[in-house]
Amino acid sequence: MQPVVQIVNLNLKYQQKAVLKDLNWTINYGENWVLSGTSGSGKTSLAKIIAGMQSAIGDVKINFHTDSHLPAEVLFVESWYQFKNLEGVANFYYQQRYTSQQAKDTLTVHAELVGYGKENGLHFDSVEPILAALNFSSFASSQLIELSSGEHKKLQLVKALWLKPQLLIIDQPYTGLDAASRKNLNILLDKIAAEGVQLILICNDSELPSCINRFAEIKDGQLREVNSIENAPSVTEKHSKEIPDFLKDSPVYSSQNIVKMVDVNISYGEKQVLKNISWEVKAGEKWLLQGHNGSGKSTLLSLINGDHPQSYANELYLFGNRRGSGESIWDIKQHIGLISPEFHWYFDATATVWQSIASGFYDTVGLFQQLPYSKSAQVDELVEYFGLTESKNELLSALPLGKQRLVLLARTIIKNPELLILDEPCQGLDQQQTQHFNQLVDELCNNGMTLIYVGHFESQLPTCIEKRILLEKGEVKVVESLNTKTRHCEIRSNLLHSTI
Known part of the structure; x- marks a missing residue:
């Protein structure tokens, strides 16, 4: 049987700087990889090349299993979620997240998933167990712009786990997730791997799904297989510079009282997000x-930053002064x-x-x-x-x-x-x-x-x-x-x- 992925003499330059140098990588059926390396080593670029999202010099072959019931495609899940408003524009501003209840300018999570399911011929009932496992069911009515980084990551993962492509590449799968969600994600990844999905996880984390059976790192433009993330060559520690x-x-x-909250409540319609919060920071x-x-x-945090409009309706003191x-x-x-x-x-x-x-x-x-x-x-x-x-x-x-x-x-x-x-x-x-x-x-x-x-x-x-x-x-x-x-x-x- 041919390898799922075969890369020969791959080269990539960015602004005249060589990122990947004659890189070779063979991924056989049944192999699930973790790809590690320092920031900027070329991990994400390599993933995009495999997914056909970025060009490079060299030979990259993807061989899908013709007898598989899974979609014959490579899905690359980026490190963070890129979304657009109802008009197809993505130029949001930071504070807009907290006023979006009035604007109603992005899809809800439910609407986004319904559209994704129709686009890919997926039955909606099959996504509900995934939503439950990642503790994401309660966000169905939330707009995309309202979600935190961890919640956006969950939405990306829900889509990927629902689609179950033959080759799934996830860049930083655990970013923003709490410990319970990371554990449940690993269980879900093991499940789809058992169904035939092959995984490449780009991360430096040690708590991984049990289906992971191959490890590699990129260093100096080359890919080398290692025994585990822990056994990958460590980066030489930099000499600590003196602080400016x-x-x-x-x-x-300006005040010894930095933050003081007294019975603070924040609600979006019938959904209460903060309940009777009292907290002091000196x-x-x-x-x-x-x-x-x-x-x-x-x-x-948005209350402390001054970004949330409901701060004026609460007893909140910042740097010695009451808001409002x-x-x-x-x-x-x-x-x-x-x-x-x-x-x-x-x-x-x-x-x-x-x-x-x-x-x-x-x-x-x-x-x-x-x-x-x-x-x-x-x-x-x-x-x-x-x-x-x-x-x-x-x-x-x-x-x-x-x-x-x-x-x-x-x-x-x-x-x-x-x-x-x-x-x-x-x-x-x-x-x-x-x-x-x-x-x-x-x-x-x-x-x-x-x-x-x-x-x-x-x-x-x-x-x-x-x-x-x-x-x-x-x-x-x-x-x-x-x-x-x-x-x-x-x-x-x-x-x-x-x-x-």
């Missing part, structure tokens, strides 16, 4: 915010450095790396004014600190996803904000980049910065976190102090593997 001087000083606090505190997908984390007392959204944002998957989606991809970082001074999604010399020098320092000097004049959209995220991470800290909100900041980063950034977070917070950090993965949390709030179905389930590093690690490990 302008970030060594403590932020100038200057200098470091909080971990956790909860299942759909528990209300993103909505809670005359301050604008931009007054609020001056105090905050933010990164989130959703913000990344809507960021101006036409800005250069340097412009993207500089825009953090003005809380815009692009740079629209000339910087004074002192601010330009600070941008240069961060560009060098994050190892982006060679890319500083490139478009943000031209970089690998991991480097794009590093650029936006640099943007969040450029003004040394009073409050740093990091909503799953390490999505798309490799292990070394994740460690590097969390070391930076620890160093910043040693100098008094206030932190709210959202993260599902134990390996992707900074050590400085002192307190924890857990949401469950829109309500506060747990608020606790993590008094020692030992207790922190115990609680973090237990909860990440059970309740989150």
